[in-house]
Amino acid sequence: MAIASASMSTQAKAATDVKGKIVIIGAGAGGIMAMAHLRSKISNPDITIISPNETHLYQPGQVFIATGVYQPEDIIMNNNDFIPSDVNWIKDEVKNIDAESNKLTLRNGEEVSYDYLVVATGAACNYDWIEGLKKEDIGTNGLSSVYLSDFEKGTADGGSTGWTWLNDITKEVESGKKPRVIFTQPRTAIKCGGAPQKMLCLCADYLKQKKLHTEMIFTTAGGKLFSLKNVADELQKAQDSYEGMSTKFKHNLIKVDVKNKKATFHYIYEHKDEWGVESMEEEVVLDYDYLHIVPPMSPVDAVRESNLVWEEGAEKGWLEVDKFTLQHRRYKNIFGIGDVCGVPMGKTGGSARHHAPIVAKNIISAMGNKPLEEKFDGYTVCPLKPRYGEIIMAEFGYDGPMPSIPFWKDISVPRYSWWIFDVYMLKHMYKHLMMRGLM
Numbered sequence: 016m017a018i019a020s021a022s023m024s025t026q027a028k029a030a031t032d033v034k035g036k037i038v039i040i041g042a043g044a045g046g047i048m049a050m051a052h053l054r055s056k057i058s059n060p061d062i063t064i065i066s067p068n069e070t071h072l073y074q075p076g077q078v079f080i081a082t083g084v085y086q087p088e089d090i091i092m093n094n095n096d097f098i099p100s101d102v103n104w105i106k107d108e109v110k111n112i113d114a115e116s117n118k119l120t121l122r123n124g125e126e127v128s129y130d131y132l133v134v135a136t137g138a139a140c141n142y143d144w145i146e147g148l149k150k151e152d153i154g155t156n157g158l159s160s161v162y163l164s165d166f167e168k169g170t171a172d173g174g175s176t177g178w179t180w181l182n183d184i185t186k187e188v189e190s191g192k193k194p195r196v197i198f199t200q201p202r203t204a205i206k207c208g209g210a211p212q213k214m215l216c217l218c219a220d221y222l223k224q225k226k227l228h229t230e231m232i233f234t235t236a237g238g239k240l241f242s243l244k245n246v247a248d249e250l251q252k253a254q255d256s257y258e259g260m261s262t263k264f265k266h267n268l269i270k271v272d273v274k275n276k277k278a279t280f281h282y283i284y285e286h287k288d289e290w291g292v293e294s295m296e297e298e299v300v301l302d303y304d305y306l307h308i309v310p311p312m313s314p315v316d317a318v319r320e321s322n323l324v325w326e327e328g329a330e331k332g333w334l335e336v337d338k339f340t341l342q343h344r345r346y347k348n349i350f351g352i353g354d355v356c357g358v359p360m361g362k363t364g365g366s367a368r369h370h371a372p373i374v375a376k377n378i379i380s381a382m383g384n385k386p387l388e389e390k391f392d393g394y395t396v397c398p399l400k401p402r403y404g405e406i407i408m409a410e411f412g413y414d415g416p417m418p419s420i421p422f423w424k425d426i427s428v429p430r431y432s433w434w435i436f437d438v439y440m441l442k443h444m445y446k447h448l449m450m451r452g453l454m
């Protein structure tokens with residue numbers, strides 16, 4: 016695999032001579048990839064990136080930390096390696112976006128103006144939207160969440176506390192107890208929609224390899240294990256291979272009694288009788304010994320509280336961009352990339368990788384007053400892990416499956432090769448190719 020060096024300049028290839036100040040908010044996967052693509056395509060670009068975090072977390076690796084495959088340091092990268100000196104990096108947080116006057120206000124009170132804006136602020140984890148729960152509770156009282164991280168501090172405690180949590184469960188089962196372990200998935204869109212089930216299956220397999228099992232319940236606000244039937248069937252097959260595992264559909268976690276270990280779910284179901292079908296709802300309380308929480312997600316406050324989000328529809332609350340061009344539908348000098356985008360498909364690093372060249376080329380067209388020709392095809396990828404050593408690489412887009420290896424047409428097949436790729440190669444491709452706009 017060709018690996019580009021950190022100092023490699025892509026400026027030599029740049030050809031387009033368009034003018035304007037481009038500001039990118041967020042230096043995670045999407046922001047860095049947008050920056051790299053813009054920088055390689057514009058001669059003498061005027062790019063500012065605003066993000067407080069020097070540490071760059073390779074978030075997909077958090078699942079591997081929580082299941083003992085990676086060490087915490089394996090996912091720590093450094094934005095100084097990705098942001099070159101000709102890009103103006105403001106290490107601060109955007110507090111307010113004023114799209115009418117093309118101005119941002121920072122946490123330190125300063126204002127930054129832009130001609131073109133790329134919103135790349137990702138998805139925020141809202142633990143406190145669950146009644147009775149605080150972010151600080153994760154890692155205590157049998158609670159875990161692989162999503163727990165702090166970008167500014169550069170910590171991904173969800174991984175390390177998750178691994179301790181799994182070992183606590185294991186010890187209890189080894190001692191002859193049968194603790195009840197619940198894994199949740201919320202009603203909101205989440206980044207990496209497959210991560211809740213990755214945790215479920217890998218935790219069960221960790222026990223199974225020690226010839227152990229316990230009661231594991233997957234509670235999801237959704238009504239299916241996956242949107243594509245063949246993948247859902249394969250996930251069901253995996254669940255059936257674990258003794259003690261079951262799923263409760265349409266159960267959305269709304270409250271946690273941390274001290275007494277009780278989880279309350281909003282349960283929606285249909286009641287059928289001779290009079291017809293009626294939609295019913297009720298609160299269901301389940302006792303648990305261990306609870307893995309996937310929090311409800313939304314854009315970060317600066318975006319959520321701006322006038323840039325969808326006010327209705329399936330993407331309500333997320334950045335109102337066109338699902339093909341990724342241009343804001345009302346403010347034509349604003350584009351979105353990554354998890355913040357209110358588009359029907361996927362909040363994954365894989366989607367952000369496909370967004371990046373599209374956003375860059377469409378911004379350049381907008382700067383040159385040309386029509387936007389690049390169209391996002393909805394690509395997303397979910398490396399589902401039914402057990403250690405196997406991955407179902409579910410790649411799909413607006414029009415259905417999009418396998419990146421064409422002769423592996425059936426994306427629902429669990430493969431050892433994908434496990435090897437995900438564990439040993441992808442992180443390096445992310446760091447050396449994707450973050451430099453080379454892939």
Ligand SMILES: Cc1cc2nc3c(=O)[nH]c(=O)nc-3n(C[C@H](O)[C@H](O)[C@H](O)COP(=O)(O)OP(=O)(O)OC[C@H]3O[C@@H](n4cnc5c(N)ncnc54)[C@H](O)[C@@H]3O)c2cc1C
Pocket residue numbers: 040041042043044045046065066067068073074075076077078107108109110135136137138161162166167206207210315317352353354355362363364365366367396397398
């Ligand atoms: C546990 C887990 C497993 C995952 N597994 C996979 C996987 O297997 N495959 C896959 O493709 N994807 C996976 N993902 C998803 C992937 O990590 C994200 O989709 C990807 O990081 C999205 O990039 P982003 O730039 O939109 O957001 P992020 O990478 O989250 O970056 C957001 C950036 O914005 C900054 N920011 C936020 N608010 C502000 C503000 N107000 N001002 C300035 N800066 C701000 C943050 O500091 C951060 O740098 C996983 C994620 C998690 C958490």
